[in-house]
Amino acid sequence: MAGTIIGSGITIEGEITSDEDVVVAGTVRGKLSAEGPVTVDTGAVVEADIAAASLSVGGNVTGNVTASERVNLLAGGRLIGDVKAARLTIADGASFKGNVDMNV
């Protein structure tokens, strides 16, 4: 299935829990918890803690991030918060401020 897509005009204030993949292009404030991959598109604003299997940040994320697999911070992405993941990539051009714990 397509999973959950939060379009650019949509604002969700509250908790999101999903067992499938989530693509955020809009605004999310609260908490986001998914069992699948989460993608934060360019232009998205996420002010929430994110827990996901994997996470790709191309937009603006403010909050702690926990991924069971990997976190990719793409160019143009901005992440302010702590990251807890087994694998992490930070692309050239991304902004990041926070701690990193790679379960070492």
Next chain:
Amino acid sequence: MADLSTIGRGTTIRGNIRGDGDLDVHGRVDGSVTVKGELSIAETALVKSDVSARRVVVRGAVAGNVSADESLVLEAGARVVGDLSAPRIGIRPGALLRGNVTTAGAENAPARARAGARPAAAEPARTPARAATPARPAVSAHTPSPTPAARAPMPAARPPAQTPVAPPRAAAPTHNPSHNSASHSASASDGVKAPSREGPPPPVVPSLGRGAKASLKRKGAR
């Protein structure tokens, strides 16, 4: 991408959703949904709060008021407990509804309702709200669907249980002169056992008793 958003089937949102564009809800939302475009509530969806959009199509469950700026359609499979309000409202056969229905500036709902079963659904739905529970057996009797558990005991309780219903029924004739809707609901519940002997019920003045009759029905039905 800017336009259509989807809340997938495995997703639960506890909070409010607002925005422009269209939204397709397949999952659960415990909170209000206000969208400026078209809102589609799929069969697997469950929305527990008010819902508002320019155009709304409901195929799933909504526990809350539904309002639309343009048009509102309940398709077969829709289960709505709450008021509907839109300039144009469509309720397809198979949709379940418990609540008031208001189209723009219309007070004559029985006349506007579309087909035979619908006047029964729309007309108790038109009763000035709160003590509307006693009229529910009329609605449930016409639209047999076991999915909402709340409705299942009611049609089950009324027709087969002639005896438990007897004491309220015995009281019913005494209330008959004052509340013709009482005989209404009684005959509608008979209608479940024997095919309705009087076609679509005549548009009665839904003067539902807020007093003894309502409480008797409540005791008898639940």
